[in-house]
Each structure stands twice: as C-alpha cells, then as structure tokens.
Amino acid sequence: MTRMDLSQFDCSVARATEVIGERWTLLILRDALYGLTRFVDFQTDLGIARNILSNRLRQLVAHGVMTRQLYQEQPDRYEYLLTDKGRAFFPVLAALMHWGDTWAFDGEPPRSLVHHACGREGVQSVASCSNCGRELDAESVHIDPLPETIRHRVDEAVERWRRLSALPTK
Amino acid sequence: MTRMDLSQFDCSVARATEVIGERWTLLILRDALYGLTRFVDFQTDLGIARNILSNRLRQLVAHGVMTRQLYQEQPDRYEYLLTDKGRAFFPVLAALMHWGDTWAFDGEPPRSLVHHACGREGVQSVASCSNCGRELDAESVHIDPLPETIRHRVDEAVERWRRLSALPTK
Numbered sequence: 001m002t003r004m005d006l007s008q009f010d011c012s013v014a015r016a017t018e019v020i021g022e023r024w025t026l027l028i029l030r031d032a033l034y035g036l037t038r039f040v041d042f043q044t045d046l047g048i049a050r051n052i053l054s055n056r057l058r059q060l061v062a063h064g065v066m067t068r069q070l071y072q073e074q075p076d077r078y079e080y081l082l083t084d085k086g087r088a089f090f091p092v093l094a095a096l097m098h099w100g101d102t103w104a105f106d107g108e109p110p111r112s113l114v115h116h117a118c119g120r121e122g123v124q125s126v127a128s129c130s131n132c133g134r135e136l137d138a139e140s141v142h143i144d145p146l147p148e149t150i151r152h153r154v155d156e157a158v159e160r161w162r163r164l165s166a167l168p169t170k
Numbered sequence: 171m172t173r174m175d176l177s178q179f180d181c182s183v184a185r186a187t188e189v190i191g192e193r194w195t196l197l198i199l200r201d202a203l204y205g206l207t208r209f210v211d212f213q214t215d216l217g218i219a220r221n222i223l224s225n226r227l228r229q230l231v232a233h234g235v236m237t238r239q240l241y242q243e244q245p246d247r248y249e250y251l252l253t254d255k256g257r258a259f260f261p262v263l264a265a266l267m268h269w270g271d272t273w274a275f276d277g278e279p280p281r282s283l284v285h286h287a288c289g290r291e292g293v294q295s296v297a298s299c300s301n302c303g304r305e306l307d308a309e310s311v312h313i314d315p316l317p318e319t320i321r322h323r324v325d326e327a328v329e330r331w332r333r334l335s336a337l338p339t340k
Contacts, residue, residue: 012270
C-alpha cells in the first residue's frame with residue numbers, strides 16, 4: 001500500500017507525524033535525548049533489527065533532526081547527534097512521558113527525570129496561552145482557521161465538550 | 171514480522187508509544203481534541219480507508235483513550251468520545267504542534283490554537299521541574315534510574331552535550 005505523505009499537510013501535527021510517526025522513532029529520539037549517539041548503543045538498548053534502526057536514523061537525518069558525523073576512521077564509524085531541531089523535541093517527549101507516567105502505570109512509574117540543578121525528580125509539562133499565560137486544555141481552545149471538513153461540526157463539538165465534562169474517568 | 175509489544179516496557183515513553191504510535195492515531199486524536207466524534211467525520215477529514223480508521227478507533231477504545239457510545243438507534247450509530255485519559259493527551263499534542271509550527275514550516279504556520287478566554291492565538295508548551303518550577307531542556311535533566319544499557323555511556327553523553335551546544339542550527 002502506498003503511504004500518504006503527511007509532510008505537505010497544512011497542519012503542524014501532521015507534519016510532525018511525518019517526522020516521528022514511524023514505530024521506534026520516538027524511542028530513538030528518547031535515547032538520543034538521554035545521550036546515546038552510536039548505532040550499536042541504540043541497537044543494544046532497543047533490541048531492534050539493524051535495517052530498521054538504520055532506516056529510522058536515515059530518516060531522522062533526512063528530516064534534519066539528527067546529523068551524522070564521523071568519529072573514527074579506518075574503519076569509519078559515525079555517530080548520530082541531535083540538531084537544534086532534534087533537541088527542541090524535548091518538551092514533546094517530556095509531555096509524552098508525563099502522560100505515560102500518569103496513565104500507563106498502576107502506581108509509581110519506574111523511572112523519572114531528575115533536574116540536575118535541584119536534584120529532585122519530576123517533570124511537568126504544561127500547555128499555556130502565549131498571550132495571557134493561563135494553562136490550557138482542549139476545552140479552552142479552538143483551531144483557527146477551522147478546516148473546512150470540521151466547520152459544520154463545531155457547534156455540535158461545543159455541545160459535546162459539555163457532555164464530555166460529565167463523562168466518567170475511564 | 172511480529173511486532174514487539176511495548177506496553178510492558180519499564181518506560182513511559184515506550185508505553186505511550188504503544189498507545190499512540192500507529193500511523194494516523196495522532197491525527198485521530200488531534201481531530202477528537204478539535205471536537206470530532208463520528209466515524210464519518212474522522213474519515214472525511216483524514217481521507218483514510220475505513221478499515222484503518224476502524225482499527226485505530228478500536229485500539230484507542232481498547233487503551234481507554236476513547237469510549238464508544240450509541241447516539242442513534244435503527245440503524246445503530248456510535249460516536250467516539252475522549253475519556254479523561256484521552257483529554258489528558260492535550261499537552262502532548264500542543265507540544266507536538268508547537269514543535270511542528272517552529273520546525274516544519276517556512277514562515278507562519280497555517281493554523282493556530284486560539285484561547286477562548288482571551289481570543290488570542292498561540293500556545294506554548296513548556297516542560298518544567300515540578301520541584302523548583304524552572305524550565306527544563308534535555309541538558310538539564312537525566313533519567314533515574316539509568317537503564318543498564320545506557321549506564322556506560324553517561325559520562326560520554328555529558329561530554330557530547332557540550333559538543334552539541336556548539337553544533338550549527340541545521
């Protein structure tokens with residue numbers, strides 16, 4: 001099946017998905033943000049096939065998220081370093097981790113991020129309004145301009161949020 | 171090829187990836203957070219095959235991210251509503267959108283989130299220390315406990331961050 005190319009969609013989420021939406025890519029980025037750079041280390045940590053890892057790294061380089069640099073000659077060996085674009089992905093990963101900590105474990109999650117400066121655990125990830133600074137959730141925002149395909153659903157959506165508010169937790 | 175099940179990994183990112191890592195799932199969640207609930211609306215907006223959409227929605231329900239509710243009888247029709255777990259995904263999507271806005275477009279992104287209360291555009295997503303409140307990036311945190319496979323790389327990683335700091339933007 002031909003895959004649809006999301007990279008030209010008029011939507012940041014779609015374009016971001018084109019970059020990080022392949023299986024394993026998020027975990028490669030996680031490892032890179034932990035500090036791993038070498039093929040063999042990614043492979044050891046993730047336990048995935050060489051061809052898959054190789055493909056994902058190549059894609060990340062193609063998307064400008066990582067850069068490939070020679071670190072040893074004869075035999076030539078390369079490492080994969082995050083670019084600014086790759087390092088800027090940290091808040092996404094922190095938000096995903098926060099969500100996973102809250103919803104994917106019963107009880108305490110097994111690992112935490114520790115802030116070097118204060119030595120304490122815990123990262124929170126908050127979306128806020130860049131104008132007034134208040135914390136935002138899905139109910140407090142709308143997308144603008146509305147995609148045509150969604151426009152006719154907007155009024156119903158508002159009503160739906162009200163119903164959602166009355167939904168049980170699970 | 172058998173897919174590795176990430177849902178039992180000792181890592182929030184891996185477990186979250188098991189839930190949202192399939193192609194289209196992030197875009198379905200995006201649409202749900204915009205307010206869409208009906209199969210036909212998701213399909214119209216995304217333009218994907220019925221069987222793929224059906225599979226992804228079923229997975230989201232299985233993972234407790236959405237709930238399926240009857241909204242019409244004879245013929246029976248169902249809608250898909252976000253649970254608290256699904257609505258809690260908003261900061262991840264906001265962070266992803268923020269990243270896409272910054273890195274996936276030349277110039278202005280085509281759509282923005284608008285805060286109802288103040289009527290202004292712009293969402294920022296920040297990871298901060300839940301102890302001291304300061305903003306965090308990849309260099310200011312480490313994971314604890316360190317996975318065994320990464321332990322021997324930590325000192326090198328610290329050195330690498332220093333080199334990364336000198337890397338060009340792209």
